[in-house]
Amino acid sequence: HEIEAQPGQTILDAAMQAGIFLPHSCRSGRCRSCLLTVDSGETEATVPELVLSDEDRMAGHVLSCCRVPMSDEVAVSGARILTVPLPTEVTSPARISSIEEIAEGVLAITLRLPPKLQFNFLPGQYVQLRKGAGVMRSYSLANAPRADRQLDLIVGRVPNGEMSRYWFEEAKPNKLLTLQGPKGAFVLEELAGEDVLMVATGTGIAPIRALLEQIAAQGPSE
Numbered sequence: 079h080e081i082e083a084q085p086g087q088t089i090l091d092a093a094m095q096a097g098i099f100l101p102h103s104c105r106s107g108r109c110r111s112c113l114l115t116v117d118s119g120e121t122e123a124t125v126p127e128l129v130l131s132d133e134d135r136m137a138g139h140v141l142s143c144c145r146v147p148m149s150d151e152v153a154v155s156g157a158r159i160l161t162v163p164l165p166t167e168v169t170s171p172a173r174i175s176s177i178e179e180i181a182e183g184v185l186a187i188t189l190r191l192p193p194k195l196q197f198n199f200l201p202g203q204y205v206q207l208r209k210g211a212g213v214m215r216s217y218s219l220a221n222a223p224r225a226d227r228q229l230d231l232i233v234g235r236v237p238n239g240e241m242s243r244y245w246f247e248e249a250k251p252n253k254l255l256t257l258q259g260p261k262g263a264f265v266l267e268e269l270a271g272e273d274v275l276m277v278a279t280g281t282g283i284a285p286i287r288a289l290l291e292q293i294a295a296q297g298p299s300e
Contacts, residue, residue, distance in 0.1 A: 079093075099163060171255070174252060175189060200265040203260035209244055
């Protein structure tokens with residue numbers, strides 16, 4: 079695949095703009111989901127790639143979410159191309175529809191979006207939420223798309239967490255938040271003839287629950 083990157087555009091963003099969907103998650107250099115190898119050419123990191131080891135750097139490994147091409151041509155390899163197109167990200171208001179403590183230190187939250195908003199997502203993706211002008215935090219969606227178009231979250235208490243304090247002490251139905259997403263590429267691809275093992279602990283069950291709902295809706299496989 080040959081793609082063109084605009085000045086200052088990351089490898090990941092350039093690929094996505096060209097319709098080539100690469101695995102990724104945090105988009106901020108804090109995970110290894112978008113790891114690939116630079117075979118030739120020069121690139122520059124926009125943020126420190128703290129998750130890369132010295133061995134990674136010696137091997138030419140970089141994170142495509144925060145690497146900008148600095149030479150006329152850059153050749154990369156080792157990136158798996160997703161077979162599923164990822165939905166377009168949007169920014170929108172979102173209201174709390176319901177909030178319930180389902181276990182000690184764990185909340186089940188349902189959000190509703192504006193009726194006319196075109197918000198499409200794939201099970202396994204996440205959104206970022208912000209209250210007012212405060213901090214923004216990421217939350218996996220805990221449901222597959224459904225008829226009422228609402229979004230489920232499973233949120234655990236984080237000691238001294240600013241958003242955690244909001245959820246457990248301030249949040250009420252009809253409170254307004256700002257939502258950005260969907261984000262991430264933790265999605266199902268073609269499963270024909272494949273066995274799938276999913277493992278999750280704690281509130282990490284959220285994206286797994288969404289994926290299981292998707293599989294159940296597709297019916298039994300041959």
